[in-house]
Amino acid sequence: MNIKVGTDIERTIFIDDDTTVEFTGSGKFTIDDVQIPAFVIADSSNINLVDWNVEYDASLPVNESIGYEYNGQFNAGKAGNAFNDIRLTQWLTANKAIVFDRSRGSVNSPWAGTSNACAVFFITGDSSNVAVTGLQLYVPAKAGGDHFIPVAFAVGINFKRSQTVTAKTPRTGQYYALPQNLTFSNVRLDGTYMGWVGSLRNSVFENIVSERYGDLQDANGKNVGGLGKWFAPPHLFYFNYELDGDSALFNANIQIKHVIDSGVRVGKARDAGVGDTLSGYANSLKLGCTNCSVDDYESSRPDGLMDVLSSDGLTISNATGTYNSAFINNMYPGWRFPSASYKNVKFENITLTDTAPSTFQGPIGNAAVAANQGLTLSNVNVSVNKWDHDTAPFPVIAGTENSVAMNYSIANNQSQYQKSQTNTVEVELVAVPATLKVGQSTSLRWLSRAANSCSGSGAWGPSVAVSGSAVVKMATAGTYKYTLACRNAGSTSSTTLSVVVSP
Numbered sequence: 001m002n003i004k005v006g007t008d009i010e011r012t013i014f015i016d017d018d019t020t021v022e023f024t025g026s027g028k029f030t031i032d033d034v035q036i037p038a039f040v041i042a043d044s045s046n047i048n049l050v051d052w053n054v055e056y057d058a059s060l061p062v063n064e065s066i067g068y069e070y071n072g073q074f075n076a077g078k079a080g081n082a083f084n085d086i087r088l089t090q091w092l093t094a095n096k097a098i099v100f101d102r103s104r105g106s107v108n109s110p111w112a113g114t115s116n117a118c119a120v121f122f123i124t125g126d127s128s129n130v131a132v133t134g135l136q137l138y139v140p141a142k143a144g145g146d147h148f149i150p151v152a153f154a155v156g157i158n159f160k161r162s163q164t165v166t167a168k169t170p171r172t173g174q175y176y177a178l179p180q181n182l183t184f185s186n187v188r189l190d191g192t193y194m195g196w197v198g199s200l201r202n203s204v205f206e207n208i209v210s211e212r213y214g215d216l217q218d219a220n221g222k223n224v225g226g227l228g229k230w231f232a233p234p235h236l237f238y239f240n241y242e243l244d245g246d247s248a249l250f251n252a253n254i255q256i257k258h259v260i261d262s263g264v265r266v267g268k269a270r271d272a273g274v275g276d277t278l279s280g281y282a283n284s285l286k287l288g289c290t291n292c293s294v295d296d297y298e299s300s301r302p303d304g305l306m307d308v309l310s311s312d313g314l315t316i317s318n319a320t321g322t323y324n325s326a327f328i329n330n331m332y333p334g335w336r337f338p339s340a341s342y343k344n345v346k347f348e349n350i351t352l353t354d355t356a357p358s359t360f361q362g363p364i365g366n367a368a369v370a371a372n373q374g375l376t377l378s379n380v381n382v383s384v385n386k387w388d389h390d391t392a393p394f395p396v397i398a399g400t401e402n403s404v405a406m407n408y409s410i411a412n413n414q415s416q417y418q419k420s421q422t423n424t425v426e427v428e429l430v431a432v433p434a435t436l437k438v439g440q441s442t443s444l445r446w447l448s449r450a451a452n453s454c455s456g457s458g459a460w461g462p463s464v465a466v467s468g469s470a471v472v473k474m475a476t477a478g479t480y481k482y483t484l485a486c487r488n489a490g491s492t493s494s495t496t497l498s499v500v501v502s503p
Contacts, residue, residue, distance in 0.1 A: 005033040008069040009083040014040045022050035032058035035079035037122035043096045043161045051134035056149045062223040064230040080117030096161035105167030115232035118150035125158025126177035132184045139191030145214040145266040148191045155179045155198035173248025195236040202253045214266040225270040233280030239287040254292040263300030273329035302327035304334040317348040326356035337367035346376040359384040364395040372399025380406035394419045420495035424450040427486045429497045441473045451486035458483040474501040
């Protein structure tokens with residue numbers, strides 16, 4: 001079945017309460033929506049979309065203002081704006097008993113943003129108990145990066161049903177809602193700019209596979225991000241919010257698990273380097289959240305693994321990211337903390353690898369705001385081919401009640417960098433090389449911050465200064481563990497580095 005939407009705002013299909021649509025056999029939709037959704041779920045509940053097979057066959061122009069069709073007439077302007085202000089607003093009035101009282105100023109359905117309006121599926125407001133299982137959403141096998149799906153799913157805020165709203169209606173949970181109790185299971189995406197974008201609550205994403213991805217571009221692979229870079233930097237997951245206002249409208253209780261982002265990149269990075277206007281980059285995971293979790297997540301995107309936005313009670317565990325800092329023109333780390341602040345945020349068992357010949361940006365960015373509280377990085381392992389600086393590659397993790405344990409491996413000189421941090425006490429220990437043969441020497445360097453004293457154990461003696469260096473000649477084969485513990489009146493931090501000596 002061909003569903004012809006294009007830029008005609010009257011052709012979007014609304015899926016209302018208590019609807020189940022199941023595909024069987026060779027059932028298939030071919031869609032062509034451009035800057036407006038193909039399917040909308042607005043203030044609607046109890047919806048099941050089962051085994052959908054959807055091919056996207058259209059192209060999002062790099063020019064944001066492409067015009068739109070309405071009542072059989074072509075109009076200048078932005079299609080997404082018109083869809084929101086005319087079609088969606090009218091539908092909410094007719095079907096969800098929302099009266100838009102304009103006596104106190106202009107009021108329409110809340111604007112979700114130009115990128116979000118480009119979604120194939122647009123889920124908004126007090127929508128709940130929506131299950132999408134077994135979906136395949138893809139572009140033709142030979143589609144270029146200019147013919148990719150702009151957004152698979154946009155989710156976001158809207159007015160609740162059965163009320164009168166004005167320009168002065170407070171943005172609180174009494175009048176507004178986020179989609180909630182959504183389930184996305186066994187979903188395959190191939191050929192997207194953005195997977196999921198927006199805000200939601202109490203939802204589960206599991207068994208997700210993303211294959212090809214890219215960024216908005218023209219047929220020649222140019223104008224990446226659109227003219228003026230108007231399209232949002234793409235991610236597989238982009239759940240963004242601010243930790244202020246009514247907590248009923250925060251991203252909360254989201255679980256993301258068992259995800260493979262294959263990272264097959266089509267097209268170049270949008271930011272060319274020095275002199276270019278920065279606009280972000282297309283890493284796999286970008287989220288800010290309250291009481292949320294990500295587990296068993298694998299990304300091979302050359303753009304990077306994740307941006308972590310302001311969060312409270314977020315745990316990311318068992319994640320693996322392989323990226324290429326040269327692909328992103330040495331502009332960004334593979335894992336960033338671009339917001340402030342972070343509270344009770346945990347990272348456990350994270351592996352990050354930069355495949356670039358040389359790494360210029362620290363693979364993990366700084367979380368340098370003093371208001372951070374309870375940041376934990378446990379068993380974090382980073383690998384690069386060559387670290388292009390004399391200083392250690394570790395990020396700054398500021399704040400209180402923090403705990404950090406990370407290891408960096410540098411391939412070209414076989415060095416190991418270890419860091420531990422407990423509250424304000426930091427310990428760094430370096431061995432160059434950490435793998436060598438009998439008769440060769442390793443150079444050990446260590447330093448501490450906010451410590452009054454340090455002690456050693458394992459392969460070295462108990463008396464160790466708070467900073468220093470030593471050259472150790474290895475006489476016999478084996479694995480030598482150097483443990484350094486440093487302390488002040490309130491905290492102790494320790495780390496252990498292994499030096500492997502072969503015959």
